[in-house]
Amino acid sequence: MTVEQRPDPSKATEPTGDEPVVEVRDLRMRYGTHDVLTGVDFEVRRGEVLALLGPNGAGKTTTIEILEGFRARSAGDVRVLGSDPAHAGEDWKARVGVVLQSWRDHPRWTPRRLLTQLGGFYAPYSTPQRRRPHDLDALLQTVGLTELADQKIATLSGGQRRRLDVAVGIVGRPDLLFLDEPTAGFDPHARREFHNLVHRLSDLEQTTILLTTHDLDEAEKLADRILILAGGRIVADGSADQLARQVATDAQVTWTLDGERFVHATADATPFVRQLFAQHGEQVADLEVRRASLEDTYMTLVAQHELGGKPSAEVRLFTEGAR
Amino acid sequence: MNATTGAIRLGLRRGWTEFMQSIRSAQDQGYFLFTALAVLGYLILRRNSEVEGSDLLYPTVALPSILGALIAFGMVIGPAYALAMEREDGTLLRLKAAPHGLTGYFTGQLLFHSLGMLPQLLVILVPSFLLFDGLMSGGLGGWVTMVWVLVLGLLALLPIGMIIGAVVPNTQKVGSWGMLPVIVLAGISGIFYPIQQLWVWVQVVAQVFPMYWLGLGMRSAFLPDEAAALEIGGSWRTGMTVLVLLLWTVIGAVLTPAVLRRMSRRQSGSQVEAARQSATQWVK
Numbered sequence: 001m002t003v004e005q006r007p008d009p010s011k012a013t014e015p016t017g018d019e020p021v022v023e024v025r026d027l028r029m030r031y032g033t034h035d036v037l038t039g040v041d042f043e044v045r046r047g048e049v050l051a052l053l054g055p056n057g058a059g060k061t062t063t064i065e066i067l068e069g070f071r072a073r074s075a076g077d078v079r080v081l082g083s084d085p086a087h088a089g090e091d092w093k094a095r096v097g098v099v100l101q102s103w104r105d106h107p108r109w110t111p112r113r114l115l116t117q118l119g120g121f122y123a124p125y126s127t128p129q130r131r132r133p134h135d136l137d138a139l140l141q142t143v144g145l146t147e148l149a150d151q152k153i154a155t156l157s158g159g160q161r162r163r164l165d166v167a168v169g170i171v172g173r174p175d176l177l178f179l180d181e182p183t184a185g186f187d188p189h190a191r192r193e194f195h196n197l198v199h200r201l202s203d204l205e206q207t208t209i210l211l212t213t214h215d216l217d218e219a220e221k222l223a224d225r226i227l228i229l230a231g232g233r234i235v236a237d238g239s240a241d242q243l244a245r246q247v248a249t250d251a252q253v254t255w256t257l258d259g260e261r262f263v264h265a266t267a268d269a270t271p272f273v274r275q276l277f278a279q280h281g282e283q284v285a286d287l288e289v290r291r292a293s294l295e296d297t298y299m300t301l302v303a304q305h306e307l308g309g310k311p312s313a314e315v316r317l318f319t320e321g322a323r
Numbered sequence: 324m325n326a327t328t329g330a331i332r333l334g335l336r337r338g339w340t341e342f343m344q345s346i347r348s349a350q351d352q353g354y355f356l357f358t359a360l361a362v363l364g365y366l367i368l369r370r371n372s373e374v375e376g377s378d379l380l381y382p383t384v385a386l387p388s389i390l391g392a393l394i395a396f397g398m399v400i401g402p403a404y405a406l407a408m409e410r411e412d413g414t415l416l417r418l419k420a421a422p423h424g425l426t427g428y429f430t431g432q433l434l435f436h437s438l439g440m441l442p443q444l445l446v447i448l449v450p451s452f453l454l455f456d457g458l459m460s461g462g463l464g465g466w467v468t469m470v471w472v473l474v475l476g477l478l479a480l481l482p483i484g485m486i487i488g489a490v491v492p493n494t495q496k497v498g499s500w501g502m503l504p505v506i507v508l509a510g511i512s513g514i515f516y517p518i519q520q521l522w523v524w525v526q527v528v529a530q531v532f533p534m535y536w537l538g539l540g541m542r543s544a545f546l547p548d549e550a551a552a553l554e555i556g557g558s559w560r561t562g563m564t565v566l567v568l569l570l571w572t573v574i575g576a577v578l579t580p581a582v583l584r585r586m587s588r589r590q591s592g593s594q595v596e597a598a599r600q601s602a603t604q605w606v607k
Contacts, residue, residue, distance in 0.1 A: 100417060
């Protein structure tokens, strides 16, 4: 039995200082002759919401599946909640939540039956600090499936199914939750609801969350920190603000003068605007200063990488020309 | 509470839930009804023909063989399809993500498919006993024999089904990897055609697999002792039946956990996603 050999989950669940929840050192992954990850390093701290961004094929899903313990890595050091996910035992699974995308599983079950069944596996890992599994009615309420709790899963709509996926992922009240493109296919309302749910999990349950997404707006809203993965490496790491500064993308100033519209990109908007007023005074109208969005930052960083590390000035020209 | 015993209990509940859902579903009721009508129709058509070399009527001899074949078919193809499908649709992955979830999953599968034999037996046995006379000559002893033959058959066959379900590349392949061999084996196992009239090497092949022995054991349960004269060696070969079925059980018990472990290690979200993509792709 592995249970006896492993640390008591009640102790392991307690915050143990500042050690990171996820630690990745020089992670490499190769499929045949194709290198997907060529040395990924990052950490996730307790209670943090981290978004992993990157173009298709950059290795986001590969990275997350290695951390989930679903995929064996080629090389590198990975610790998740203090264990190597490739060899972690069943106790470790009790502390990790994975939101998987369903398509036709358990069609004859009802959400209530399925959540009761799956939640049952977490009951032996309940602690006074963290009751496992989640209270069923509260959980159904959280994901907005109370009314549908006793309907066959086959009759749920796509969006309702995705909410059930989220419920299954958090039924064990995980310390760490993995979300791989959680809102793909959500309508704006469902997306808003989901964002609130992530905030609640992070604030009220102190759940550490690692998510991948293609929605930059979503990453900016949810994540404390953003990692951009491109070409098998992390090319940027920081909050949305920090990333914008790191890339030094230009702000965009627009104004009208005698009914004519002007646009100017500048690295430092303040002196430019001061000068603009000094020159034209009250003739300046409709002034707007737009700081670089996360999307601009992202595009620049990914383009930088794709140009193979050419000087960033050239990259800026390239991206400006492309606009 | 120990997490493993807890998972086994959850698995038993899972199997029971799936069984209840199955007998309530129109699809599964349809399958049972269809097999029952097909078997009964076949037996009714030949209700008056006598079996060569004995004074037994055809339905008397054929019923236990057909039951054996249907059970064997269900015990191999049922789990094979279920596992192949649940690998693709993420059911297995969901349980893999839960602590001791796979223990629960496979416990549930074993119970579900074992219970699934009962409605199959009932829908054929009950009307058969109403329609035909002299089906069970062994009395209580015969029923006892039927039960142990079925239990041994179950233990020998379920692992085969699970292994097929674990190694097929996708659900569609269960047809060619699972269904075809089982149908061929049923054809040469003396169910529809006396095995002694086949080539010797075919008889040998048939006797390597558990299906022949399940049929033989079922005939020994239902038929009078004189009918043993129709079998190979003129005997029910009860000892040999137990031995072969147990041997397959041991092979299954040794092989299955390793095969299932290897299969479930490879389960991941992107594998399920790939299966979904390829399943929705009609033309390949």
